[in-house]
Amino acid sequence: MNFKKFLLNKGVIGALIIVLFYGLLMVGIYFSGYKAVPSKIDQLPVAVVSQDKDSTKLAHQLEDALPFKHIKKNLSLSEAKAQLNDRKIYLIINVPQNFNANLKKIDGKSTAKLKFYINYANPTTAVSAMETVSKSVGAKVQKNVLLQQGKGVLSAATLSQLETETKSLIAANPTQKDAILAKAKATQQAATTKINQTYANVAKSYQYDIVKVNKVPTGMQHSMAPFFMSLSFYIGSMIAAMLIVMAYKSFAPLIGRWRSYVYTEIAIVMIAMFAPLLIVGLSKSMIHFSTNVYWQLWFSHTLELFAALNVNLIFSLILGQLGIMINMPFMLTQVVSGAGLIPRPILPGFFKAMSNISPCFYSIRADYNILYGGNHTETLWLQLFAIGIVTIVIHLIIVAFQKNKNPLIDVA
Structure with a gap:
């Protein structure tokens, strides 16, 4: 009987009510509040700023590829930076002037550089999401650039054309077959060297930067x-x-x-x-x-x-x-x-x-x-x-x- 009275004491009942009250309250508030990550990250506003008239197609591709619902397209770079600093947008993807022209110069000297601006003076969830998107988009653009340039290289120096020309020469001059084959082999080696060198230049022709605005120390x-x-x-x-x-x-x-x-x-x-x-x-x-x-x-x-x-x-x-x-x-x-x-x-x-x-x-x-x-x-x-x-x-x-x-x- 004493134990029953103890359990019905105001202190015990009050302790139970407090545990339930704060437990339910915290779980309700925290779970409902933090469910926004990552499901609503795509609602953060971003901007695509193209300063290169010849890269309009790329700018549209970027807009289509970005996983965000609110993409600002008509801002100048200075306007976008101001909005980034004011936390009205959380990422700027900038296609700078002469991007397309530099992309076509496969000489190992010119570089087409896509820029991603992120304001690091923001909650970690936003910064992390923007870094992930920047790296993903940067890698996709680089892959597409390499593929497109690779097609151009192969079309310019196709080994099948060399093989056809060699067969034609042998058919016309059968007595010089050995010399023709030796010359074709040398030409093939030269073409291979040229392709390898060109692809090495292709790899250097594109880079992307993450520009840290209001950088926060690590930790x-x-x-x-x-x-x-x-x-x-x-x-x-x-x-x-x-x-x-x-x-x-x-x-x-x-x-x-x-x-x-x-x-x-x-x-x-x-x-x-x-x-x-x-x-x-x-x-x-x-x-x-x-x-x-x-x-x-x-x-x-x-x-x-x-x-x-x-x-x-x-x-x-x-x-x-x-x-x-x-x-x-x-x-x-x-x-x-x-x-x-x-x-x-x-x-x-x-x-x-x-x-x-x-x-x-x-x-x-x-x-x-x-x-x-x-x-x-x-x-x-x-x-x-x-x-x-x-x-x-x-x-x-x-x-x-x-x-x-x-x-x-x-x-x-």
Whole structure:
């Protein structure tokens, strides 16, 4: 009987509910979010830029061969590079000027070079997919070039023609058969040497380059740094907001809820400014970036933490400690919607919409820009600040409708 009472105790039942709640929640969010890889990689936008009028056919073949649904065809190279840097496209295939002319010069000196531009300051899944496509397309083009040029070589120096000519000469001059055969053998050897030399030049006549834009140092700790740092601040803000609300609700009956809220917001600003000094400092010691980058990251994560603490404060103000039941799912959602692992264009609709109000999304993008390169970092900072200000307005509405209660703890 005692065992039955133990099993029906609120603590045991609560433990079961928590295990089920977070287990089902995480599996549901992560599985639904990450199913986009690799099935939706083909939705990433790319561009084909041809600067050679004589290579129009090749450009069309590239467009047909690419496994992407969104291919931009009418951009100049400078426009495409700007969009690549802004992460509006993820790959540029460039057919440069005189590509076709250089391809026809099988002299071992001229080279037709197809170029693939990839922005490496992007989630690993996108970079890896673009590298794979670039290597595959580059190899296919090279194979086709070799085959086409090989046909030309064989048609120009066919051994069957030499054999026919030899037979005709022997028939006309049977007494000189040995001399004719010796000369034919020498001609055959010369033709073989010429073919081998030509094919050697063919192999040198085409190359392709992967141009690394905003190169990221080797190692997953570098490519994942924006995601890890941003998420670590957000998770900390979730628990911190719950503790700050305890202080707010304890002091509100004693000094008034408005003064208590002002103190709360001051505390948030102080924490947001101080905590990144140490956390970004630890990151600097592990992935080795410059002091200038350190201060930019400090400012970026100060804004992130300011926004994140205020976002988490909303439901903590309303529900107290139970606010974590809403803040936790929102945090888990941001693991996906922050777009640190999966590019935003291929996120499922729900997560793409959530990224608009996700502090992690703007922070991760800003970190990529600061650490490895990119544009509009100041805009991302303004968006983080705007999230914080909007949440403060929501706080003011909540505080206005709250009533003073007895202190939760003795603050004397």
